[in-house]
Amino acid sequence: MRIAVTGATGNVGTALLRRLAVEPDVEVIGIARRCPAPDAGPPYDGVRWHAADLGDPSCLHPLAERLAGVDAVVHLAWQVQPGHQRARLRQTNLNGSRHVLNAMLAADVPKLVHASSVGTYAPGPKDRRVDEDWPATGVGRSGYSVDKAAVEAMLVGAERDYPVLRVTRLRTAVVLQHDAGAEITRYFLGRFAPVSLLRSGRLPLVPRHRRLRIQVVHADDAAEAYLRALRSDRTGAFNIAAEPVLDGPLVAAELGGWAAPLPLALLRLLNRVAWRGRLVPADEGWLEMGAAVPLMDCSRAERELGWRPRRDARDALRELLAGIAVGAGTASPPMRPARRAA
Incomplete structure (x- = not known):
């Protein structure tokens, strides 16, 4: 199985590379704006690296070429700083996600596992858990939340317009x-x-x-959720968090x-x-x-992906x-x- 991981050098990306490194049937292509040095060592060695600024429209053609023959893309790339430059963040996060999607479609990649977030949800309760049907319209005063909700809406529309595309959205808690x-x-x-x-x-x-x-979740448990999503035919949204x-x-x-x-x-x-x-x-x-x-109910991930945090x-x-x-x-x-x- 050939997997391309955008944002593979970040917090979740690093944990996912650790997890994929012990899967004998997985080949990984890492996509990042700043790639690790050749002598970076584990878990970055053994990965075929491709440097790309996903927010730049010129990345589309070379990215599509690099995705040729890939079985699935894990889209983790997301910029949170510099917070004083909102337009720059939207260029990377919204336009970049659209570029990844378009490159996948051009390369006929059938599956996308997208790094969504609890921040996708509209305001909700703190005294009970909500499942994935809670409105995913974001929190208006948070740029991060608004952008996460916008990308999810774009992906839902893409699934509707391109029935061959399978999208899994992992709504993770804060990853530590x-x-x-x-x-x-x-x-x-x-x-x-x-x-x-x-x-x-x-x-x-x-x-x-x-x-x-x-809610939070350990990075290794988040990585396990991504692996299970990659190996599953399940699509849609999944809440990912640990207790308490x-x-x-x-x-x-x-x-x-x-x-x-x-x-x-x-x-x-x-x-x-x-x-x-x-x-x-x-x-x-x-x-x-x-x-x-809101606080998230993770029952669907346990029931359909067999995922539970360790x-x-x-x-x-x-x-x-x-x-x-x-x-x-x-x-x-x-x-x-x-x-x-x-």
Whole structure:
């Protein structure tokens, strides 16, 4: 089975390459804007790399040529920074996804497994789980969410217009792993994050609010879901998340701190001021999305893909925090370790 993976150098891509490396019948083509060096080592060795800026229309013809003879594409490529350049992000995320789809159609690739997200969902409950029928119209104040919903709508339309195309959409929770520590710090926390406190294993204060409840999943479990989707004939959307749900009290207990009740209006204000002052890279849309999206019921993935997470959410969180503390990373450009880890 020949698989092409876009965004193969990122957080989920790295975990998926690890998983595919032990599948004897799988050949992988990695597609990335910045490819790993030839001496990058596992899991990037053994992959045939193709450099492409998916947001550039000129990528379409060479990408279609590279996809000739491929059995399936896993589309992971997604840009979240620089957050102050919304048009640039949409060029990569919306136009890039359209270019991947058009290249697949030109190359007669029959199957697409798309990296969707819990962020695709419209605002929903935090006291019960919703299945894949919950409206996938996004959270209006989050650019990431709006774009994820737009790409899903495009893919649903493509399935309708091209019946030979089979599309599986994995709506994953936040994906965590130790090796993503430096990347997540760069993309979301910024250089002023209190990483030194995490090195001691303690964070004195964690915000608590009834809407600040999120699901996560370990990257290795997410990779397993992608593999099962590739080997399955099932299509449509699948929720992918681990238990338990993370909230202020649970995170505070993990870090030996205090879960302080804070109003969302204050958190929004602090986030807005910090982002506009370029103190943090993540705009308030990420907070809005985290507070708005529903909790997901993953029964369909277990029932139809045979998928269940092997790591619980606490383990995934502990791994990530340990990775942030040491600036952990890998040999791929987006996953490069922080300098302090040297």
